[in-house]
Amino acid sequence: MSAPHVVVVGGGLAGISAALDAADGGATVTLLERRGKLGGLTWSFKRKGRWFDNGQHVFLRCCTSYRSFLDRIGATDMVHLQDRLEVPVLAPGAKRAVIARSSLPAPLHLLGSLARYRHLSVSDRARLARPALALRRLDLDDPALDDVAFGAWLTAHGQRREAIEALWNLIALPTLNVSADDASLSLAAMVFRTGLLDATDAGDIGWSKVPLGELHGEQASRALAEAGVTVVLGATVDALDAATGGARVVSFGDRSIEADALVVTAPPEVTTGLLPAGVLGPLDGLGSSPIVNVHLVLDRRVTDLSMFACVKSPVQFVFDRTDSAHFGDADGAAEGEQCLSISLSAADADIGRRPEDLVSGYLDALGEVVPAVRDAVLLDGVVSRERSATFRAVPGSGALRPGVATTLDRVLVAGAWCDTGWPATMEGAVRSGAAAAAAALARLGTGVKPELQEVAS
């Protein structure tokens, strides 16, 4: 008997992960991607000889599926993972604070640095214990948590505005892409618990040392080719005929192919449009939340920090991308210059602003926290904007997220917007892709790796 044919629509992290797992499980796999490259929402572009990412991406040590995915595509050496969580936190006119962990068991591992966290008053620091302990007592499986706003919950647990802005938002904004005030308690509790409160090393931060297009797109292309997956780029799937009991027919342009099972990993609005009405719930309620990155190329080094966060400033997180910008250059980084990327989550206020205003505004704001910036000459400033970077992780969003199974036999969906328990992250995308592949293989009666079976069940 010939191997069943699994067709994956979309070549983001969910689609790549589904395709690799389906191929590893014994299926013949075709991956159809609309764009000319793989990687979906993680991509890079070159300008004036330097590489920039569409947006800084980070992961945590607890992102086990994403880290296995990096292993699978041979990219683990291309990322940096902190030995121990350490985030310098800068504020205008104030001394630096650091959020770091010790090796004590969680949650004691954060106690020392939070006790010294100078951007909060001593009384605000003392009040942090109450919500931290209450978060640890929440039942993350309780659906009622999704009806509650995290900000209101924090206030009810003794947190003042200053603490929400100078501490809780430091973690809520980059992980949930909405402010603590707007976030669903369900997702916020999952993030704080899984990333910080339940295990000592879970929150160690990782990021790519190379452009994202290389880390994901190029590496995945090689891994998919080695796994025997047929990748068709520039293939915009415009119709699915999945209602007829037998083969699923996937059409793109003037071509059609037949599939025994189908995994659709396009964004929610595209996926609902492709599937027959009623197969998925009304996903438009998930909404979207933007991320903006402002990349500044300075003529000199202004900081030795590879990454830092800011409070009491419009600047959120800053990453030194100098080496990545010069990836592939024969002579390495251009002498002396520094490329800093300012990552702005929940960027509703900035998404519509003119790039030149964003560059000059954030250059000034960065100078407030890193005074050496004021003496530097700006060699280049570029803005990348993603209007629909993630769904809006607000109360009620959890109930809208579908699982990977649909009402159609052998038609699965995947994507960071699916119900993985994780916010819209690389980890969520990879998990959903793996779960969809496992479900497809199980329905086809093809060999499924035991660890995938677990994810899908």
Ligand SMILES: Cc1cc2nc3c(=O)[nH]c(=O)nc-3n(C[C@H](O)[C@H](O)[C@H](O)COP(=O)(O)OP(=O)(O)OC[C@H]3O[C@@H](n4cnc5c(N)ncnc54)[C@H](O)[C@@H]3O)c2cc1C
């Ligand atoms: C600026 C930015 C910063 C981020 N920062 C982080 C971070 O720090 N950490 C983190 O974990 N996550 C982060 N994320 C989120 C993360 O990038 C996404 O959750 C993840 O990449 C989504 O992967 P996906 O495969 O679910 O979806 P996508 O990447 O959206 O992939 C869907 C794919 O389907 C393709 N497609 C669409 N329509 C069709 C069609 N009709 N036919 C064929 N193909 C189609 C698309 O071209 C795309 O390649 C960030 C996102 C952005 C935008």
